Amino acid sequence: MTPSNVKATLSFSDNSPSIELPIYKGTMGPDVIDIRKLYGQTGKFTYDPGFMSTASCNSAITYIDGDKGELLYRGYSIYELAQNADFIETCYVLLRGDLPKKQQKQEFANIIAKHTMVPEQMQFFFQGFRHDAHPMAILTAAVGALSAFYHDSPNTNDPYHRDVSAIRIIAKLPTLVSMIYKHSVSQPFVYPRNDLSYSANFMRMMFANPCEEYWIRDVLVRALDRILILHADHEQNASTSTVRLAGSSGANPFACIAAGIACLWGPAHGGANEASLNMLEEIGSPNKIREFIKQVKNKNSGVKLMGFGHRVYKNYDPRAKLMRETCHEVLGELGLCDDPLFKLAIELEKIALEDEYFVSRKLYPNVDFYSGIVQRALGIPTSMFTCIFAMARTVGWIAQWSEMISEPEQKIGRPRQLFIGHALRATK
Numbered sequence: 001m002t003p004s005n006v007k008a009t010l011s012f013s014d015n016s017p018s019i020e021l022p023i024y025k026g027t028m029g030p031d032v033i034d035i036r037k038l039y040g041q042t043g044k045f046t047y048d049p050g051f052m053s054t055a056s057c058n059s060a061i062t063y064i065d066g067d068k069g070e071l072l073y074r075g076y077s078i079y080e081l082a083q084n085a086d087f088i089e090t091c092y093v094l095l096r097g098d099l100p101k102k103q104q105k106q107e108f109a110n111i112i113a114k115h116t117m118v119p120e121q122m123q124f125f126f127q128g129f130r131h132d133a134h135p136m137a138i139l140t141a142a143v144g145a146l147s148a149f150y151h152d153s154p155n156t157n158d159p160y161h162r163d164v165s166a167i168r169i170i171a172k173l174p175t176l177v178s179m180i181y182k183h184s185v186s187q188p189f190v191y192p193r194n195d196l197s198y199s200a201n202f203m204r205m206m207f208a209n210p211c212e213e214y215w216i217r218d219v220l221v222r223a224l225d226r227i228l229i230l231h232a233d234h235e236q237n238a239s240t241s242t243v244r245l246a247g248s249s250g251a252n253p254f255a256c257i258a259a260g261i262a263c264l265w266g267p268a269h270g271g272a273n274e275a276s277l278n279m280l281e282e283i284g285s286p287n288k289i290r291e292f293i294k295q296v297k298n299k300n301s302g303v304k305l306m307g308f309g310h311r312v313y314k315n316y317d318p319r320a321k322l323m324r325e326t327c328h329e330v331l332g333e334l335g336l337c338d339d340p341l342f343k344l345a346i347e348l349e350k351i352a353l354e355d356e357y358f359v360s361r362k363l364y365p366n367v368d369f370y371s372g373i374v375q376r377a378l379g380i381p382t383s384m385f386t387c388i389f390a391m392a393r394t395v396g397w398i399a400q401w402s403e404m405i406s407e408p409e410q411k412i413g414r415p416r417q418l419f420i421g422h423a424l425r426a427t428k
């Protein structure tokens, strides 16, 4: 953090003494006013539910310019990464800071591959769940359960231990997610194959069975890889902030990631990809779009255009553009160019982007608007969509968790409150 020459002065209308607050500059983005000493100096807190104006940390991992619609991982544009890198390289970028050289990538991919199996006891854990349990409920529990296994790397203050945990979590998520799917369709679990790429291995664990191998199609594997790249990190969103807050107490990393998964599940966050596809199916036909938009604009209806809008993007989400492109590629490969849901989504986007309600509020498609269509084309059932998001975001969560712990000034997260309940009163 670079101190700015400019300082902020906070003054009060009741003649309390004013105070001066330092300002820091980041590499890009808005400056921040440092209010850490505010309470000590004035006896007052700041009030910012929803963190509309609060930077909860400093970070060197991901940067979003919401007005330009730009997303950078460690300074690399998401467009370039999506076109020139694969998910393993993206993980390396987020965790280690730079794109890997060829040998570094090979070594990193090998380490990840060595950790793809989950403890054998985990298969019994799944049997406690009904087959129709929501996949995100099982994923939250399964990742939390992993915290019971790894006693060789418990010291979160040791960078090596943190790295071991990071590798394990990234490597095991595809195995767990595919086990959840297999459980839901009453098929045997398929063990990982470490000679395959991260995404190809996942597709095989999902769709092979003991009677039939899965035919790996490069375009489909590449599409999944792109979904993973686009969802890998997104600075201090709700689930990432959850992981950081959980980790700030020194909690076990698997438990912290489980907390992030729980947060991601909500329909206002990662659950939007599932909700967005369900919405398209409910609309059903282009001639129902206008009626649906009318409902969305009616604040009493409680209906939202899922996959639209974002706290930070006030322009087209760059990930949505890439996802729409991937839709074309995948549907083309599968001979589904006339997919009615895709056509409906394009029409819905067009109508919304011309509508004053969406224009004036700067509401654009976000990544979830198109990702469901791609996932459905890959054969992934709707209820599993958010698990795929979790699998991708795990690397971002763990990179952010590790960054937080290595921060010398790291403290347990503990927000304050404006108390509006009863003052002290007697029981009788």
Ligand code: ACO
Pocket: 267, 268, 269, 270, 272, 296, 303, 304, 305, 306, 307, 308, 309, 310, 311, 312, 361, 363, 366, 367, 368
């Ligand atoms: N449909 C209809 N109206 C919307 C939508 C939407 N999808 N999104 C925002 N608005 C409206 C709000 O009602 C509000 O209107 P008002 O000013 O008249 O009150 C205005 O736009 C501003 O929206 P907020 O809700 O204040 O924006 P916020 O930053 O709090 O919320 C959020 C962002 C949660 C993403 C919201 O846009 C939303 O619910 N979108 C639908 C769910 C979704 O797609 N989530 C995925 C987010 S991306 C991700 O997690 C990967």
